Amino acid sequence: MKNLFRVARWEFVTRIKSRSFLFNTFVSPFLFAAVIMLPLFIFNMQPQISTKLIGIIDLSGLHIKDELQRELNRSYRLNNRSSEYMVMTVAVGNSPTYKEMLNKYHEIRNRLDSITTVYNQIKEQRMQYYKNRRIPNRDYVLRSSYEKLQNARDEKELIQIELSRFKTALDSVYKREAQRMADSLLYTDVLNAYLVFQPDFAKTGVVEFHTKNPGDLREIDRFEKILHTIIIKKRILDDQIPRSKIQKWFRPIHIKRYQLLPQGDQEWNFYVQFYGPLIGVFLLFMAIFTAGGYVFSSVLLEKSNRVIEVLLSYVNSSQLMGGKILGLGSLGLVQIFSWIVITALLVASGLLPASKISYLNMQNALYFVIYFSLGFLFYGSIFVTIGSVSASEYDAQQINQLLRTIAIFPVLLSLLVLANPNAPLIRALCYIPFLTPSFMIMRIPLSSVPITFDIYATIILMVVSIIVMIWISGRVFRMSTLMIGKKPTAREIWSWIKIK
Amino acid sequence: MNKETNENILEVRNVIKSFKETLVLNGLSFKVQGGETFGLLGPNGAGKTTTMRMIMNILRPDSGEIYFNGTPRNKLEGVHFGYLPEERGLYPRARVIDVLVYFGTLNNMTSRKAEVEAIRYLDRLGIIEYTDARINELSKGIQQKIQFIAAFLHDPEVLILDEPFTGLDPINQTVLLEILEEYKKKNKILIISTHMMDQAEKICDHICLINQAQVVIDGPVDAIRKQFREDAYYIELEGNYPILSELDNVQILEEGKNSYKFVLKRGAISLADLLKKVEEKARIRRFEVFEPSLHDIFIRLIQEQAEEKA
Known part of the structure; x- marks a missing residue:
């Protein structure tokens, strides 16, 4: 027993001073946290730099610009309280084609105005004729003025049709020229984006959003929200509802999320809830595979350089295997306690607001230690088996890689766990010993109801699996350690397991 | 265990061991006394390493027993035994002193005692300056010396060395032999397996030759040599005279450039007469009664066994 x-x-002392252990304990976790937090940080920092210019091509004639500016101002402001977005109408005044057409349009408009004036004058005159019965040749005058009026109306109608047709053409030129201009402004980064409002946008609900980065989901989401408000407002206004009421109805809404926990409600924060457990799983994974990896490399090293033969002449194989698992398991615990101490220091210094992160408590730290120990013993005994049957380091590394992939698999499902930590699928996956530690470490902080049954049941399952695995690995280890350069066949391994 | 008594006896009794269908040892028995250097000899694959691993309790016999001072081997702690396996290795990144102390403590030494003894032996083997060096910084020869130290640091009652001299230069071979001689004087058991017959001949008091899972011969080296003595003589002359081949009453066994190994035909001529006859023609440089070397006995026995089988 003493030799165990x-x-x-020996295993503990030689590894604790190694550079890889120190790196995995004190550098890797911060590196990982930085890697997953960095994009988030950059994402949040970026928009605060300056006001963004948004172009607008308004073909509706409803003066959307002011409305859009007002809504954007209401919702989005920079840190210095100035507007985050500035809306400008895309001008096409310099385009010769448009200028020419616009002149013609004005000319037709003037013609329409003058004919309208003429028409109105005739109408006025006819009113006089009607009222004044003493006018000589009144019938003739009325008849001839009626003809004039009819001619004027016909002409007016013709000019109106012409104007309307010309307006459509002008709009289309305006749209084309404006879009050309807006594209060049977008291209030269003067504009961040531009919007095109078709004349019937309120009816169809379609607004074009042109940008260089249609993948910028946050920006798209913001405009969608604002335009939604504007269009619905327009539709309501069209139904004769007073503007003041609409203003009141459309006051912005903000959802504050709270999570019901055994100790009461707690404000819910996506980053805290998502990234926290993710970092937790990563740490657990790293602890298990740092210590497990050492078990693995230790067996492999002793086998490949034949130290194992000397060791087995002084200690028996169970003592050797048990010693490795105990020593390197303790190393893993030292790693975890270092992290607990670091977390406690961060909380004490105020860098981590523990009051807002409900899962940072001693009970969960205990679960972390428990699931680490279970995961380590389980994977550690598998590593002993693999290390002892592998003929070469290359073979062994392949299997090691496979195990790592299996163990990190729960991270891929982290969004599912976040959505419902107690979903039947997730619960079922928890009962696969290879996945148990990672899934449970994600579920415990995320579940709003206590999952005591699952905790006890998975612990019992893990203990049983570990007993089976250690029993198997003990047998395989004893038999295979003395084989040199030869990989045992599956049948041989099976016969070792069965042997009395 | 009282180290001062003469009671050290290692006994291997009728041991049978097979791996899958291959019979590696079939009824192996021998007995080694304290103060004796025992040579375990045999061709490759004869079962020498398996025998040593069973004495070290790394492997268990299928049947038969191994006793040390009357106690079955599997009831004894490893601390009475020291082992240098044929294939050697150490922890490449560990420091010399740490490795030695680790092996010492695995054999119930205190860390302090292990450190003191380790330093003593490092000094004795002339490698004290490497005490704090990492193993992978050292040459193969030095690594081998460190493995020797690891094998006998805890002063075991039985020391088993598998091919101990391979890779050592003559000076270090001499230093090692001195240490082993000292060890033997303490009435302890030394078991050596080697292919180098001349070394075995020099240091072994007792040998056991195994081949094809069985003991071919077992006994004190002198007795074995006596047993295989052929009443042959060896003569070396100055100059080349085919004198011996001219004599009818001499049977030449081997002929060298100026030397002959021969036997006298029964009752033909006395040795004194023969030498007189030779001296008349040539000067005798060397004459001796021919003792067969272990090498010769080894080859002869193995060949005989092969012929019998055929």
Whole structure:
């Protein structure tokens, strides 16, 4: 028994001073946290730099610009309280084609105005004729003025049709020229984006959003929200509802999320709830695979350089295997306690607001230690088996890689766990020993109801799996360690397991 | 265990061991006394390493027993035994002193005692300056010396060395032999397996030759040599005279450039007469009664066994 502790001590002491252990304990976690937090940080920092210029091509004639500016101002402001977005109408005044057409349009408009004036004058005159019965040749005058009026009306109608047709053409030129101008402004980064409002946008609900980065989901989401408000407002206004009421109805809405926890409600924050457990799983994974990896490389090293033969002449194989698992498991615990201490220091210094992060408590720290120990013992005994049957380091690394992939698999499902930590699928996956530690470490902080049953049941399952695995690995280890350069066949391994 | 008594006896009794269908040892028995250097000899694959691993309790016999001072081997702690396996390795990144102390403590030494003994032996083997060096910084020869130290640091009752001299230069071979001689004087058991017959001949008091899972011969080296003595003589002359081949009453066994190995035909001529006859024609440089070397005995026995099988 004493030799078991001597082996454990040797494994512990030689590894704790190693650079890889120090790196994995004190650098990797911060590196990982930085890697996943960095994009978020950059994302949040970026928009605060300056006001964004948004172009607008308004073909509706409803003066959307002011409305849009007002709504944007109401919702989005920079840190210095100035507007985050500035809306400008895309001008096409310099385009010769448009200028020419506009002149012609004005000319037709003037013609329409003058004919309208003429028409109105005739109408006025006819009113006089009607009222004044003493006018000589009144019938003739009325008849001839009626003809004039009819001619004027016909002409007016013709000019109106012409104007309307010309307006459509002008609009289309305006749209084309404006879009050409807006594109060049977008291209030269003067504009961040521009919007095109078709004449019937309120009816169809379609607004074009032109940008260089249609993948900028946050920006798209903001405009969608604002335009939604504007269009619905327009539709309501069209139904004769007073503007003041609409203003009141459309006051912005903000959802504050609270999570019901055994100790009461807690404000819910996506980043805290998502990234926290993710970092937790990563740490657990790293602890298990740092210590497990050491078990693995230790067996492999002793087997490949034949130290194992000397060791087995002084200690028996169970003492050797037990010593390795004990020593390197303790190393893993040292790693975890270092992280707990670092977390406690961060909380004490106020860098981590523990009051807002409900899962930072001693109970969960205990679960972390428990699931680490279970995961380590489980994977550690598998590593002993693999290390002892592998003929070469290359073979062994392949299997090691496969195990890592399996163990990190729950991270891929982290969004599902976040959505419902107690979904039947997630619960079922928890009961696969390879996945148990990672899933449970994500579920415990995320579940709003206590999952005591699952905790106890998975612990029992893990303990049983570990007993089976250690029993198997003990047998395989004893038999295979003395085989050199030869990989045992599956049948041989099976016969070792069965042997009395 | 009282180190001062003469009671050290290692006994291997009728041990059978097979791996899958291959019979590696079939009824192996031998006995080694304290103060004796025992040579375990045999061709490759004869079962030497398996025998040593069973004495070290790394492997268990399928049947038969191994006793040390009357106690079955599997009831004893490893601390009475020291082992240098044929294929050697150490922890490449560990420091010399740390490795030695680790092996010492695995054999119930205190860290302090292990450190003191380790330094003593490092000094004795002339490698004290490497005490704090990492193993992978050292040459193969030095690594081998460190493995020797690891094998006998805890002063075991039985020391088993598998091919101990391969890779050592003559000076270090001499230093090692001195240490082993000292060890033997303490009435301890030394078991050596080697292919180098001349080394075995020099240091072994007792040998056991195994081949094809069985003991071919077992006994004190002198007795074995006596047993295989052929009443042959060896003569070396100055100049080349085919004198011996001219004599009818001499049977030449081997002929060298100026030397002959021969036997006298029964009752033909006395040795004194023969030498007189030779001296008349040539000067005798060397004459001796021919003792067969272990090498010769080894080859002869193995060949005989092969012929019998055929």
